[in-house]
Amino acid sequence: xxxxxxxxxxxxxxxxxxxxxxxxxxxxxxxxxxxxxxxxxxxxxxxxxxxxxxxxxxxxxxxxxxxxxxxxxxxxxxxxxxxxxxxxxxxxxxxxxxxxxxxxxxxxxxxxxxxxxxxxxxxxxxxxxxxxxxxxxxxxxxxxxxxxxxxxxxxxxxxxxxxxxxxxxxxxxxxxxxxxxxxxxxxxxxxxxxxxxxxxxxxxxxxxxxxxxxxxxxxxxxxxxxxxxxxxxxxxxxxxxxxxxxxxxxxxxxxxxxxxxxxxxxxxxxxxxxxxxxxxxxxxxxxxxxxxxxxxxxxxxxxxxxxxxxxxxxxxxxxxxxxxxxxxxxxxxxxxxxxxxxxxxxxxxxxxxxxxxxxxxxxxxxxxxxxxxxxxxxxxxxxxxxxxxxxxxxxxxxxxxxxxxxxxxxxxxxxxxxxxxxxxxxxxxxxxxxxxxxxxxxxxxxxxxxxxxxxxxxxxxxxxxxxxxxxxxxxxxxxxxxxxxxxxxxxxxxxxxxxxxxxxxxxxxxxxxxxxxxxxxxxx
Ligand code: KIV
Ligand code: ZN
Numbered sequence: 001x002x003x004x005x006x007x008x009x010x011x012x013x014x015x016x017x018x019x020x021x022x023x024x025x026x027x028x029x030x031x032x033x034x035x036x037x038x039x040x041x042x043x044x045x046x047x048x049x050x051x052x053x054x055x056x057x058x059x060x061x062x063x064x065x066x067x068x069x070x071x072x073x074x075x076x077x078x079x080x081x082x083x084x085x086x087x088x089x090x091x092x093x094x095x096x097x098x099x100x101x102x103x104x105x106x107x108x109x110x111x112x113x114x115x116x117x118x119x120x121x122x123x124x125x126x127x128x129x130x131x132x133x134x135x136x137x138x139x140x141x142x143x144x145x146x147x148x149x150x151x152x153x154x155x156x157x158x159x160x161x162x163x164x165x166x167x168x169x170x171x172x173x174x175x176x177x178x179x180x181x182x183x184x185x186x187x188x189x190x191x192x193x194x195x196x197x198x199x200x201x202x203x204x205x206x207x208x209x210x211x212x213x214x215x216x217x218x219x220x221x222x223x224x225x226x227x228x229x230x231x232x233x234x235x236x237x238x239x240x241x242x243x244x245x246x247x248x249x250x251x252x253x254x255x256x257x258x259x260x261x262x263x264x265x266x267x268x269x270x271x272x273x274x275x276x277x278x279x280x281x282x283x284x285x286x287x288x289x290x291x292x293x294x295x296x297x298x299x300x301x302x303x304x305x306x307x308x309x310x311x312x313x314x315x316x317x318x319x320x321x322x323x324x325x326x327x328x329x330x331x332x333x334x335x336x337x338x339x340x341x342x343x344x345x346x347x348x349x350x351x352x353x354x355x356x357x358x359x360x361x362x363x364x365x366x367x368x369x370x371x372x373x374x375x376x377x378x379x380x381x382x383x384x385x386x387x388x389x390x391x392x393x394x395x396x397x398x399x400x401x402x403x404x405x406x407x408x409x410x411x412x413x414x415x416x417x418x419x420x421x422x423x424x425x426x427x428x429x430x431x432x433x434x435x436x437x438x439x440x441x442x443x444x445x446x447x448x449x450x451x452x453x454x455x456x457x458x459x460x461x462x463x464x465x466x467x468x469x470x471x472x473x474x475x476x477x478x479x480x481x482x483x484x485x486x487x488x489x490x491x492x493x494x495x496x497x498x499x500x501x502x503x504x505x506x507x508x509x510x511x512x513x514x515x516x517x518x519x520x521x522x523x524x
Pocket of ligand 2: 171
């Protein structure tokens with residue numbers, strides 16, 4: 001059998017994905033995500049844009065130290081200081097990639113860069129050559145590639161390769177192209193650039209017209225061999241091509257796309273949940289591959305067909321993407337051992353004893369309150385223990401009482417550990433959640449904007465645990481906190497406190513001078 005072409009999966013969840021408004025992730029979350037991406041089989045992980053902020057630098061640096069198989073990559077504009085910073089962040093890895101880019105479309109060159117075509121051309125030679133001083137793995141991107149004149153693009157690609165780039169990425173920066181046009185762009189580059197055989201051609205498609213995955217696959221079929229994508233399709237504006245969709249399309253329609261990726265598809269669901277939790281961006285129910293309903297069959301005709309033969313309405317199995325049928329597994333008589341085994345089967349192999357003990361305690365409480373304990377419940381309470389276990393937390397909820405109902409203003413009474421000091425307060429509010437958040441504010445005075453407050457049930461039933469996500473903003477920085485509990489109000493308090501703890505950590509880590517630089521750099 002002929003060997004299938006390998007498609008390199010370049011994940012940019014931690015860079016382009018984090019550029020989604022409000023999707024910032026903490027260092028710990030980024031490290032946790034990159035470890036899962038490593039296990040998932042992602043070939044290249046774009047871990048951040050090191051010059052953009054101290055936080056980005058630290059994340060790229062930390063990630064470059066923990067990856068086992070995936071190649072870490074950092075982004076750099078055509079500026080020597082960007083490339084230097086990128087190298088500084090990546091240098092701990094035995095292999096790493098520097099990804100440098102400049103716009104090549106008439107619109108961007110004139111209005112954004114204020115540079116002529118000649119100046120951009122010269123800049124490519126200078127900066128790709130410069131990046132090659134640090135690594136033999138250099139990727140070059142022509143930003144706004146799909147609105148670039150094709151003759152000019154071919155000249156720039158040829159020069160980038162001559163200067164040392166071995167991956168050439170063609171971004172559809174504004175999500176403007178359509179599959180037939182993108183096919184022509186990739187084919188033209190392959191046919192007209194004389195040294196193209198010395199580089200891998202890559203796609204980077206945005207989803208403004210909902211075509212990012214279709215365009216990426218068209219690019220592959222035309223000869224591209226790397227796809228840049230993100231988990232859950234997060235990214236600037238409408239996002240990027242979704243990794244899970246690209247990979248499952250190649251796998252499911254291998255008759256039409258006889259390629260292979262190194263992705264362990266059984267970890268797709270786990271990666272999706274992790275990214276959703278870290279960003280606070282819920283996955284839409286009908287999202288392909290990883291949505292809650294992606295494998296649900298509601299209509300009688302479909303259910304009947306499924307019972308007769310699953311192939312009637314199922315083009316891939318839920319198991320192939322790591323979705324298990326909801327199982328009723330544990331009860332109040334289950335012991336520590338069974339609980340530990342369960343955690344391993346759910347993918348939590350390397351938890352500390354403290355976290356397992358904390359989660360087990362919560363499981364026992366939950367099993368007493370709730371008739372059925374599902375896998376999703378256990379996942380939610382372990383994730384919760386991971387957040388609350390953080391020894392660096394400045395604020396810890398000690399107790400909460402809420403008086404709600406008709407007739408009188410809602411009131412909350414709260415006791416909080418604030419940096420080791422126990423403080424209590426009672427506040428009324430427009431509803432119980434408002435009263436709770438006011439208590440937190442009076443016990444730990446702060447001034448943040450609440451950008452998102454979201455509740456969803458982990459499983460079905462009125463006794464289900466609620467997961468609450470809270471996103472707060474302070475001086476342009478955002479953090480997301482999440483918590484789960486059968487009591488929605490307790491989960492609300494803990495989610496807000498988790499977001500505040502992260503914000504406190506962020507404040508401590510960001511030097512004021514670098515903060516200003518961050519704001520400037522983000523405006524690329
Ligand atoms: O969309 C884009 O053009 C980018 C580049 C930096 C590759 O993200
Ligand atoms: Zn992009």
